[in-house]
Amino acid sequence: MTNTTSEAVVLLSGGLDSSTALAIAREQGFNCSCLSFSYGQRQERELAQAEIIAARAGVSRHLILPVPLDRIGGSALTADIAVPKDRTGPEMDSGIPVTYVPGRNIIFLSLALAWAEVIGASDIFLGINAVDYSGYPDCRPEFLSAFEQMANLGTRAGSEKKPFTLHAPLIHLSKGEIIKKGLELGVDYSLTHSCYDPAEDGACGRCDACRLRLQGFAEAGLPDPVRYRETR
Amino acid sequence: MTNTTSEAVVLLSGGLDSSTALAIAREQGFNCSCLSFSYGQRQERELAQAEIIAARAGVSRHLILPVPLDRIGGSALTADIAVPKDRTGPEMDSGIPVTYVPGRNIIFLSLALAWAEVIGASDIFLGINAVDYSGYPDCRPEFLSAFEQMANLGTRAGSEKKPFTLHAPLIHLSKGEIIKKGLELGVDYSLTHSCYDPAEDGACGRCDACRLRLQGFAEAGLPDPVRYRETR
Numbered sequence: 319m320t321n322t323t324s325e326a327v328v329l330l331s332g333g334l335d336s337s338t339a340l341a342i343a344r345e346q347g348f349n350c351s352c353l354s355f356s357y358g359q360r361q362e363r364e365l366a367q368a369e370i371i372a373a374r375a376g377v378s379r380h381l382i383l384p385v386p387l388d389r390i391g392g393s394a395l396t397a398d399i400a401v402p403k404d405r406t407g408p409e410m411d412s413g414i415p416v417t418y419v420p421g422r423n424i425i426f427l428s429l430a431l432a433w434a435e436v437i438g439a440s441d442i443f444l445g446i447n448a449v450d451y452s453g454y455p456d457c458r459p460e461f462l463s464a465f466e467q468m469a470n471l472g473t474r475a476g477s478e479k480k481p482f483t484l485h486a487p488l489i490h491l492s493k494g495e496i497i498k499k500g501l502e503l504g505v506d507y508s509l510t511h512s513c514y515d516p517a518e519d520g521a522c523g524r525c526d527a528c529r530l531r532l533q534g535f536a537e538a539g540l541p542d543p544v545r546y547r548e549t550r
Numbered sequence: 551m552t553n554t555t556s557e558a559v560v561l562l563s564g565g566l567d568s569s570t571a572l573a574i575a576r577e578q579g580f581n582c583s584c585l586s587f588s589y590g591q592r593q594e595r596e597l598a599q600a601e602i603i604a605a606r607a608g609v610s611r612h613l614i615l616p617v618p619l620d621r622i623g624g625s626a627l628t629a630d631i632a633v634p635k636d637r638t639g640p641e642m643d644s645g646i647p648v649t650y651v652p653g654r655n656i657i658f659l660s661l662a663l664a665w666a667e668v669i670g671a672s673d674i675f676l677g678i679n680a681v682d683y684s685g686y687p688d689c690r691p692e693f694l695s696a697f698e699q700m701a702n703l704g705t706r707a708g709s710e711k712k713p714f715t716l717h718a719p720l721i722h723l724s725k726g727e728i729i730k731k732g733l734e735l736g737v738d739y740s741l742t743h744s745c746y747d748p749a750e751d752g753a754c755g756r757c758d759a760c761r762l763r764l765q766g767f768a769e770a771g772l773p774d775p776v777r778y779r780e781t782r
Binding site for chain 1: 613615616617618619621622623624646650651652653654655656657659660661663664665667668687688690692693696697699700701703704705706707708709710
């Protein structure tokens with residue numbers, strides 16, 4: 319699947335998944351423009367990593383857009399709600415967590431869509447995966463199909479020119495499989511940031527994002543190259 | 551249709567249509583929370599009007615969210631592209647105008663949806679109408695249905711609790727009919743702002759928004775109470 323001229327917008331948080339999605343989009347031959355958001359997230363330091371990752375990948379453009387979702391609130395990532403720690407697998411599987419940010423993927427995809435329309439891209443990549451974030455409604459395949467349909471009705475480019483396609487190449491992969499795939503493609507995971515509750519001396523190692531990441535590296539049989547501040 | 555306890559989010563630009571949509575939502579008994587956007591629009595002074603309109607209506611909340619769509623560009627309203635003037639009806643009907651802002655309604659509805667989820671509202675009102683903005687793909691009824699479906703798959707509230715409903719009460723009304731309806735409900739149109747290219751001494755009277763507004767008042771057999779700066 320090589321397409322050397324098509325433009326794609328890649329949602330890049332600076333985390334493990336979106337960095338892998340970027341590598342996959344590049345492998346598929348897309349000219350990638352990365353889009354990140356400063357949305358009042360607790361883990362805002364992920365943006366510095368996103369900048370490094372985009373620069374190393376030599377992408378055409380990297381836009382960091384401020385969208386103050388903290389003024390909307392309603393999530394442990396954007397409001398004064400504690401980030402859950404030390405949750406076990408069954409706990410993580412039980413319902414939608416408080417780290418769910420209302421409407422986040424819908425908002426991010428909408429902005430990606432607008433930018434794609436302006437720069438002439440018909441393809442949008444995002445690193446969501448159904449396996450580890452089974453609790454998030456905006457990571458489900460049926461949501462993605464519905465978004466695509468809506469996008470093609472609600473935009474000039476989608477309705478008049480070429481329809482938009484959302485690519486979620488990780489959606490059926492486990493964290494371990496994502497890491498293996500990324501390593502094959504040369505992703506440097508030491509640059510990626512996953513922790514929901516980071517500090518100067520490293521990732522917490524105890525939030526859902528850290529735990530899923532660590533499980534993924536364990537599954538892949540590899541050490542996680544990022545620094546953790548607490549004994550796990 | 552009276553529902554004295556339900557919460558609704560109303561997208562309020564400060565223009566004629568959204569001000570009328572707000573009056574209709576209030577007539578239907580909703581507790582209204584208004585959402586406006588500072589998106590780098592040329593006609594940013596509409597926001598001051600939105601504040602006055604929301605305050606006069608005594609709404610529960612009014613949130614003005616900055617979303618810098620001018621960093622995405624691609625429209626005469628957000629980039630350095632001239633606003634068309636003196637276009638006739640057939641010209642206005644021919645295709646999507648340069649004042650189309652890529653993804654705007656999708657982005658605004660996504661943010662409204664997020665806020666609705668946080669404040670516990672299941673109803674979202676917007677003042678789009680198919681008649682005068684027939685050129686905008688994100689004002690079509692089929693787009694709204696697709697958005698609603700996507701919203702209910704992609705949010706916690708929509709998928710677990712009560713589905714979201716989008717209300718576009720003006721969608722089949724002409725500008726004249728909208729004005730008549732608003733006047734019945736006590737809307738003060740002297741407070742509303744429509745012009746795409748305003749200046750200190752008034753609205754231009756020549757952009758599509760002014761022309762459609764003036765046609766609407768003519769259709770309703772009434773003078774437009776706002777000030778125009780140029781001889782029309």
